[in-house]
Amino acid sequence: MPKTTNTHKKPSQRHTKKASKKPSKKHATHTKSTKRLATPPKPKKLSKKEQEVVIARERLLEETRRSAYLLENKSFTQHISNNVGMLAPQILRELAKNSKTDEEIASQLNIKVNDIRRSLNLMNGYSIVKYDVNKDNKGWLIFKWKINNEKLESYINKIESEMTKSSEPNLPGDCNDFFMCKKCYSDQKVILPFDTAFESGFNCESCGKPYTILNKEETVALFQQAAKQ
Numbered sequence: 001m002p003k004t005t006n007t008h009k010k011p012s013q014r015h016t017k018k019a020s021k022k023p024s025k026k027h028a029t030h031t032k033s034t035k036r037l038a039t040p041p042k043p044k045k046l047s048k049k050e051q052e053v054v055i056a057r058e059r060l061l062e063e064t065r066r067s068a069y070l071l072e073n074k075s076f077t078q079h080i081s082n083n084v085g086m087l088a089p090q091i092l093r094e095l096a097k098n099s100k101t102d103e104e105i106a107s108q109l110n111i112k113v114n115d116i117r118r119s120l121n122l123m124n125g126y127s128i129v130k131y132d133v134n135k136d137n138k139g140w141l142i143f144k145w146k147i148n149n150e151k152l153e154s155y156i157n158k159i160e161s162e163m164t165k166s167s168e169p170n171l172p173g174d175c176n177d178f179f180m181c182k183k184c185y186s187d188q189k190v191i192l193p194f195d196t197a198f199e200s201g202f203n204c205e206s207c208g209k210p211y212t213i214l215n216k217e218e219t220v221a222l223f224q225q226a227a228k229q
């Protein structure tokens with residue numbers, strides 16, 4: 001490669017060649033053009049690096065939108081709250097915005113990092129979240145959590161197909177006592193099995209009020225009512 005100095009740069013030749021040549025506007029014959037109708041219009045030319053950045057950004061945006069859309073599913077929110085705990089939907093909504101460390105989620109939600117870790121690990125067991133591991137500048141491993149949209153979607157599909165199979169909610173068979181917070185139920189539609197309520201000391205994780213106990217029939221009735229809404 002010959003060396004050039006900045007001061008003596010020749011005018012770039014990029015613009016000169018094509019400018020004079022107008023694109024010919026002759027119409028292709030109809031028979032041959034049909035195949036090309038489906039291809040989208042080409043965007044302006046970007047360098048390979050720029051293209052990669054644009055594609056990565058669009059993909060990320062698309063994934064973000066998809067996560068947000070999936071998390072609107074009420075059956076899923078109910079299901080994950082029952083199985084992982086009431087923090088789960090909040091954590092997922094944080095991760096839907098962008099990937100985060102457990103500590104970032106904890107400070108965002110103002111919740112103890114151990115509780116966040118516990119929920120993340122449980123959700124990792126369902127494969128609906130995953131993490132990337134990187135090293136920071138001190139050599140510490142950094143776990144950035146994000147939503148696994150593919151798994152989340154198939155998980156939701158599974159819940160919904162189970163729901164349509166029977167209107168009877170899928171309650172744990174060995175559990176006869178269920179719990180709800182009367183104050184938060186209308187917003188959160190959360191009913192907890194015994195084990196989950198026990199872990200939180202039978203007090204609501206959102207407002208701190210003691211849970212109300214429900215028998216199985218009352219629980220089924222509430223589930224069916226929620227499913228109709």
Ligand SMILES: [Zn+2]
Binds near residue numbers: 181182185206208209
């Ligand atoms: Zn409450």
